[in-house]
Amino acid sequence: MPPSSPISIRPVTPVVGAEIRGVDLATLTDDQFRQIHDALMAHGVIFFRDQALPIDRHKAFGARFGELVAHPNDPGVDGHPEVMPIHADRNSRRVAGERWHSDVSCDPRPPMGSILRLHTVPDTGGDTLFANMYAAWEALSDRLRALLDGLTAVHDGAPYYRETNRLIGRDDGGRSYPTAEHPIARTHPVTGRKALFVNSMFTQCIVGLPPAESRAILAFLYEHLARPDFQFRFRWRANSVAMWDNRCTQHHAIWDYWPATRSGYRVTIRGERPV
Numbered sequence: 001m002p003p004s005s006p007i008s009i010r011p012v013t014p015v016v017g018a019e020i021r022g023v024d025l026a027t028l029t030d031d032q033f034r035q036i037h038d039a040l041m042a043h044g045v046i047f048f049r050d051q052a053l054p055i056d057r058h059k060a061f062g063a064r065f066g067e068l069v070a071h072p073n074d075p076g077v078d079g080h081p082e083v084m085p086i087h088a089d090r091n092s093r094r095v096a097g098e099r100w101h102s103d104v105s106c107d108p109r110p111p112m113g114s115i116l117r118l119h120t121v122p123d124t125g126g127d128t129l130f131a132n133m134y135a136a137w138e139a140l141s142d143r144l145r146a147l148l149d150g151l152t153a154v155h156d157g158a159p160y161y162r163e164t165n166r167l168i169g170r171d172d173g174g175r176s177y178p179t180a181e182h183p184i185a186r187t188h189p190v191t192g193r194k195a196l197f198v199n200s201m202f203t204q205c206i207v208g209l210p211p212a213e214s215r216a217i218l219a220f221l222y223e224h225l226a227r228p229d230f231q232f233r234f235r236w237r238a239n240s241v242a243m244w245d246n247r248c249t250q251h252h253a254i255w256d257y258w259p260a261t262r263s264g265y266r267v268t269i270r271g272e273r274p275v
């Protein structure tokens with residue numbers, strides 16, 4: 001397709017997600033990249049179909065957004081530590097991301113975004129849910145926002161990653177995992193909007209509250225952020241690509257397709273310290 005072809009950006013719900021057509025991610029012009037970047041900022045998650053994106057081009061697309069980072073608990077693909085395989089088949093005991101989360105929020109500088117391409121998908125199932133965390137924050141009452149704004153929460157990778165390793169029989173050799181304290185409402189560095197930034201995969205407690213209060217408030221927030229009106233459900237096809245902004249969305253992979261195979265690669269882009 002000629003580089004000057006117009007890009008079509010079509011929101012898939014009023015609240016989150018847009019499908020982008022008319023672009024080949026392997027041969028982007030600067031103008032196309034700018035439009036894709038702006039669509040990500042506007043919609044939180046963007047999707048592309050029919051993308052033949054070998055690993056080097058996948059990395060090159062990700063690197064336009066920033067530095068690629070290796071996953072703290074996944075060794076990556078041979079020769080490409082910053083490329084994480086996302087794979088499940090009949091022998092799997094778990095799948096990545098089967099719970100609402102923002103990727104690696106336990107890092108002091110959690111990833112700004114992630115780009116997943118699947119080359120193999122089940123005939124049915126294996127969708128990914130995405131939810132808008134601006135909407136989740138804005139839908140809280142003024143009183144609860146006033147209480148939470150300015151509070152921080154502890155995010156720790158160890159409980160989730162150690163459990164993952166136990167399930168798949170991987171010896172983590174006693175390694176340590178990132179941990180960090182982040183604001184409950186973080187301000188997006190590009191849009192300036194506030195987004196709810198706690199998740200049940202990594203967030204352990206709210207700093208400065210008694211444990212019982214912290215547990216109760218986090219339980220409420222996890223239920224709240226999973227409201228259907230904040231969500232979009234993405235139906236994958238082979239060679240689809242999804243890119244999400246981890247600073248203002250969460251996602252949840254659904255494992256309803258066992259024993260079928262679902263497989264692809266993810267690259268992850270370093271973010272900034274949440275404020």
Ligand code: SIN
Nearest residue numbers: 086096097128253266
């Ligand atoms: C993830 O990156 O959390 C997995 C997403 C997916 O497999 O749909």
